Amino acid sequence: MDDSAAVLDRIEQLEQRLRDLEDQAEISQLIAAYGPLVDAGDAEQVAGQWTEDGIYDVDEISMSGRDQIRAMVRSKNHQGWIAGGCAHFLGPARVQVNGDAAVAVCHSLMVVNQGGAFEEAPEFVVRRATAHHFEVVRTPQGWRIAKRTSRVLDGRTEAPELLRRGTLGQVAPQ
Amino acid sequence: MDDSAAVLDRIEQLEQRLRDLEDQAEISQLIAAYGPLVDAGDAEQVAGQWTEDGIYDVDEISMSGRDQIRAMVRSKNHQGWIAGGCAHFLGPARVQVNGDAAVAVCHSLMVVNQGGAFEEAPEFVVRRATAHHFEVVRTPQGWRIAKRTSRVLDGRTEAPELLRRGTLGQVAPQ
């Protein structure tokens, strides 16, 4: 086979392109799992989406490290949302990978039931619409969130800025 | 070419990894098609997403087999939603493939127009937020839904449990 070098080159290119797609898919799946996990109240799994010292900076609180993220899921506040009925509904993520780091961005709607059971008088309202910016990193255990920055879309300028930077693959401010 | 065995091994690995990604993408696309099809009222296409004897178990009704799913789409109830304006808006699915079976999970929002035409006095409300758990199987015609279990997120414990199990790749209870 004369063209073994050409064959090896094609195989190498395939491997690289496939790795790129796998990275993008894995990060999309990581983000797609957040809403279901947090609405299930699974503190361990939610915290495990971050690196050990990962940051989750949202308007109301900023969490640093898995312990603080676990505590948020287990808090009376969050458990109250689950008990009443709640969906942290994240949209499809726009993902941009750059070697062992990536930036992703998406919207979410937090929909809560402020009424009774569905058969009686439920009242689902959109409590907040939010912009999410993710900085994720490749670890030996797979892709993990190093920093997630979330700002409510209530007109504050930080939120559109997160969307813009995230879509262009840029890291969050500070 | 001395290393033909190595080449064949790399090709085989590529084929397997690509198949995994294709499976995940096909299942994601199957689920992404549900909302548009059901809001289009296309009973045949909706039913065709399931296996012949597939199950769609939702709070209000449990359907078994394509005929019952077709009947739901054609029902006065469902056609009424379409006539008034309706979006069965499903989120991006978290998908976990295991050979010829897979588990997927996502949220949905059912948004309905309870008012008039958009130019007059529309009133879009979230009628329900729902947890969806899918058990899909590989068939000669592609991936099909064997069982879909959906529970409204109104505080009933079954719904968060479906999200938890689905995200971990576990089948639904019973």
Add this chain to the structure above:
Amino acid sequence: MDDSAAVLDRIEQLEQRLRDLEDQAEISQLIAAYGPLVDAGDAEQVAGQWTEDGIYDVDEISMSGRDQIRAMVRSKNHQGWIAGGCAHFLGPARVQVNGDAAVAVCHSLMVVNQGGAFEEAPEFVVRRATAHHFEVVRTPQGWRIAKRTSRVLDGRTEAPELLRRGTLGQVAPQ
């Protein structure tokens, strides 16, 4: 190596299957970027999602070419949504590629804050639920939107028809 023809054939098949997945992923990412970009008010990036003479036909207005799309993003109307707080929340796209053209479909919810800042008295409402049909084309710069047709899901028959055609990979009417 006797079976070099077989090896080349397997590599060629891998390349084609990978290209198919890459196309689908790129189009999904293009659509996933629309909401973040338009809510960020980035007129240049939004317009760049279309071909030079691309069409964006939505109930209220029909835009033709990038200049008109830029103008929509920069309009007092659109900037007002951003200033008050707004999410153009698109669902995961169902994508069907056919060579150098593709059809995609998804829902969106336009959620706006009609109240004050989140800490005070925000009031997030679903202003509209919409059916989106995309005709995208491969260009030297990547996949771009040639025509996007959007109709509000308020009961008008055009909207379910767009969902149906889009899911089946058919182009929009006209």
